[in-house]
Amino acid sequence: MERPDHILIVDDDPGIREMLTRYLERQGLRATGAADGREMRRVLARERVDLLVLDLMLPGEDGISLCRALRAPDQRFLPIVILSARSDEADRILGLELGADDYLSKPFAARELLARVHAVLRRTRMLPPPIAAETPLPMLCFGEWTLDTVARHLLDGAGTVVSLSGAEYRLLRVLLQHPQRILDRDQLLQLTQGRDADALDRSIDLLVSRVRQRLRDDPREPRYIKTVRSEGYVFCLPVRTGGAPAPAP
Structure with a gap:
């Protein structure tokens, strides 16, 4: 049986984490929640994750810093969808330029997030794995x-x-x-x-x-x-x- 895609949701709001985890699993995906960067890294170290849904406003290390770290040359390529209450154009552009694959502002519809997750995964997999894994350089x-x-x-x-x-x-x-x-x-x-x-x-x-x-x-x-x-x-x-x-x- 084919392994379902594993989506990691990094958001400090437990209500959003629980809602998205339950919704994505009802849609046939596997979903895991993390409250901050420390929990995110623990999940990434022990499990394979196919896509990250990342909030910008997190306690401790914020989402922009985490996105930058995940796009370092020594990191495995991981598709990222930013999810944030910060809807300023400057934040959106910064997130995308740091290597995020999409950006969705809060409040949002779970169905729209699901559509964006599928679109990002589809774009990533249209190319053979060695190509998709390349990381943009300056x-x-x-x-x-x-x-x-x-x-x-x-x-x-x-x-x-x-x-x-x-x-x-x-x-x-x-x-x-x-x-x-x-x-x-x-x-x-x-x-x-x-x-x-x-x-x-x-x-x-x-x-x-x-x-x-x-x-x-x-x-x-x-x-x-x-x-x-x-x-x-x-x-x-x-x-x-x-x-x-x-x-x-």
Whole structure:
């Protein structure tokens, strides 16, 4: 029998923990509650957890600090959905930039949380495990370019900043995190926008064209992003992490 997904709920409100634990288990999941970071770490040390629902406002170490620690390079990748009464845009953006996969503000509907949990798990598992386990790093370097994942912009070989829209940045980051692997349109839409494609959806094709323009990539003979007929797209060059971009050939 297939093992149910194990969801760890870290929230200092016992009512929320009990409600979510009971609700998720009624939906066929396994759920465990933890009141703070210390209890969270005890559960993670002894059991396999598939996704973390993490409150920001916790006693002791807060959710932002825990999220940052869980995204350290030496940690196993764990999908994170932030659940918090702090609905300020700055908090939401900070949580997502630290590596959270989704953010839901309190008060919330349990059904919406369930839908987000399933969506995050689905996006995570669309790629083979070795790919899904990769952790974003501050600098992704390829050819003469560097993508700064903190400032969310490109730097060319001369150090000139090339601004990216939010959608352009998300697409390029996904491609760089999975170099030399073919990703189809469904995968790219799920990983960048959290939605499925329909038969007439060409938004990814338009976005790839815009990213190629930013990279000054010739679409007739692309160096960076190649189209694989009937399959999707592949980022061709190897990607390095950290440091300065390599000199142009």
